[in-house]
Every structure is written in C-alpha cells, then in structure tokens.
Amino acid sequence: MPCVNIRITREGATPEQKAELIAGVTDLLRRVLARNPATTVVTIDEVDCENWGIGGLPVLDYRAAQAAKAPAMKEPRR
Amino acid sequence: MPCVNIRITREGATPEQKAELIAGVTDLLRRVLARNPATTVVTIDEVDCENWGIGGLPVLDYRAAQAAKAPAMKEPRR
Amino acid sequence: MPCVNIRITREGATPEQKAELIAGVTDLLRRVLARNPATTVVTIDEVDCENWGIGGLPVLDYRAAQAAKAPAMKEPRR
C-alpha cells in the first residue's frame, strides 16, 4: 500500500503520459517489493514553472542561463 | 503544533466541508495528543482526477473498471 | 481514497494514540466527504524536536522562551 508523489513542472503532460507514469510506478513497486497494486496510490503534482527553483533560480531563468553558457545545445533538458 | 496534509481528489468539496475537516482534525489532535489547536496547521490538497492513480490506473478509469466488474453497485466509492 | 499525512513532534505518542488518530481521521473523511475508509491511507511522521522549528526557533527553545515570558503557565502546549 505505498503512496507515491511525483512532482514535475507544469509543461503540458498529457492524460496519456500521466496514465503511463501511474501504471509504471505501480508496476515497479509490484515487481521490486511485491507491493499490492490494488492499494498503491500515485499522485502527480504539476508545479507552475515560476514556483519551481533549481540552482537558486526559477527554472525558466535557470534554463536560459544554461542555454547562454552552452549555445550549441538545441533544446534544454527539463 | 502539528501539520496535517489531507490529499483528496478534486470533486467538488465545498468550503463548509473543508471547514469541517479542518475543525475535525484539529480537535482530534487536541483530544488524542493534547496538541495546541492554536498552532495546528491543516492543508487540503485537491488533486485533479487525472493526476490521481490507484490500482495502476487513473482514478476515473479505475472506478469504471470496478463498476464493470460489479454492475449492481449503484455509485462508486471515492 | 484520500491520503492524509500527520506530522507531529516525536514526544512519545503511543501505538494506541496513533491508532486513535488513524481511526479518527478515516472516520472524519467518511462522514464529511463520503470517502471510502477501505482506501484511506494515513501516515504519521514523528519529527525529532531539533528538526522542528516554530517562531524561528527549534521547538524546545521556543517553548523555553514562551515559558520565560509567562512563568505561571505550568506546562507548555505542544
């Protein structure tokens, strides 16, 4: 009967992707620790980007700073 | 000075019901553990149904699957 | 299928008191919001006093400061 909380930046995860996360984490806990899927709860918190900080900066500022340092990198990692 | 977090699916809990939860949990901690109501904090997180998983499925899919198994059950439990 | 987390300072709550909290919160959610007790999860986090701050101070220092201000109060509130 585990409880899992997944916090991600709110950037357009689809219902299908969320369903994949729920299925994947539940199955992982069944396989690794034999926990019962029927009572495994998974919640996903989508946090607005201005409310998420990394490296001392709001995440969009952080990515801009990273991109400025490494201009060849096509797309910032989330 | 306890901190309580109540996570529920977002399904129309009213301000009155939330006030009842806040009063009820605060009183429970006072009665059982003599904790001071003045510094008991209660937060309620309402989580969108597509962000809540149980049994490896998003909760609405889970309820639909349960209802399909037990068609006589009038209303699914939340 | 709510998830409730109760955080308290670690100060000797007994298994019986914890069972009372679990029963009380689960029943509250059933009464107020008709949530299913069978899938209501309650976890209790007991936090060491040196890891709990209130009023800008670790909780034991805070209580000492409150007691110094109000020497007549026999026992500090938790």
Add this chain to the structure above:
Amino acid sequence: MPCVNIRITREGATPEQKAELIAGVTDLLRRVLARNPATTVVTIDEVDCENWGIGGLPVLDYRAAQAAKAPAMKEPRR
C-alpha cells in the same frame, strides 16, 4: 542536493518574490550546510485560503476572529 518545499497561502506572491525565496533558501543551504546550489530544488505551493486551516478554522475565518478580539490591530498577519 536538498529538496525544499515552501507552502504558503495563495495571496498574490509575485514572480519576483518567489525568485527571492528560491535564491534565499538555496543560498542558506549553501552557507549553513555547504549544499550544492546546482542540485538544490525549491518548490513553492500556493494553497487556496479555503484549503488552509489554523486554530481549527479556515484561515480567513481565523483572521476575522483574531481581528474581532484585537480590534486595534490594523492588518492581520499572514
């Protein structure tokens, strides 16, 4: 690589204020515990006032009750 979660009532914190919180907490962990800012994550949860309880009441009711007791206090503390 600490993870910090700041929960506040949703009452109009600006992006600039949030950036100050993120920078301040990250710097605090670097100064006090030498934790690496590059992997310090800070999330801010803004909780609707009707979902925040203190003293057994939703926070706005609590403030109204406090103001009624101490009518001279110009503005309630958040």
Add this chain to the structure above:
Amino acid sequence: MPCVNIRITREGATPEQKAELIAGVTDLLRRVLARNPATTVVTIDEVDCENWGIGGLPVLDYRAAQAAKAPAMKEPRR
C-alpha cells in the same frame, strides 16, 4: 528535474531494492516525459508500521483483520 517521493511501510527493503526503485522511477520519467535523469531526485520514506493506517486501522491490525476474513490466503499483500 522531477522530485519523486515513495512512501512504503518499513519492512526490510534492501539497499539493492531501493537502488532498483531509484533507477526505475528515474528511467520512467525519462522515457515518458523526457525528464533529465541528472536532476531527477527520488526519496524513499520508510514508515514504521504503527505509523501507517489503512481502512481505519494500523496496517498490521488491518492485515490481521483481512486474514481473519480470508483464512485461505497464505500471505497478506503489503
């Protein structure tokens, strides 16, 4: 840069099993949402059984009650 928290009852999960959970969740977020493994944080909270409630009961009492109802079931599900 997701943050994942996995809460389970404390029942002897080994370091190897924990490493599998960490690797599995991190990989799941990379596959489903293209999140960067380098900044994915996973924490595992092992909660003492007397601090975990389900069905209104501490988890060991809950399992005993379930076993009494279904005596043929060899081993309770966690």
Add this chain to the structure above:
Amino acid sequence: MPCVNIRITREGATPEQKAELIAGVTDLLRRVLARNPATTVVTIDEVDCENWGIGGLPVLDYRAAQAAKAPAMKEPRR
C-alpha cells in the same frame, strides 16, 4: 503561517546548523512576504543516503561515479 519542509541527506547536520536553517527560512519569509514568524513552521527531514537517489543512482553511488569522472575534484558536493 507558512509551512516549510527541508529534505536533506542525513550526514551529520548539527543542532546548531538546524537552528540556523530554521531561523534563516523564517526570517526570509518575513522579509520577502511579510509572513508572521510566530506561526511559521519549519521541519527538517534527514533522509538516509541509501534512500536518496539522484541521476538514477543512490546518492553515494552517484558521488562515486562523479568522482571517477573528475578525479581531481577533492571533495564531492552534497
């Protein structure tokens, strides 16, 4: 009346350092958002290293892997 949770790896933070974190976060919220220190709660969760993952690995394995890549770095960052 904010609630702040600071999660760090359990690596010997002293009571004095924890008191500094509590004072620092409480003061930050007072300065930036005018939140009342008297009702600001700060909790510190110290998580065993085997229960903390980053980059898909338990944190000690992660640091060992980083050190192997950059052998000149005297001391790994936490």
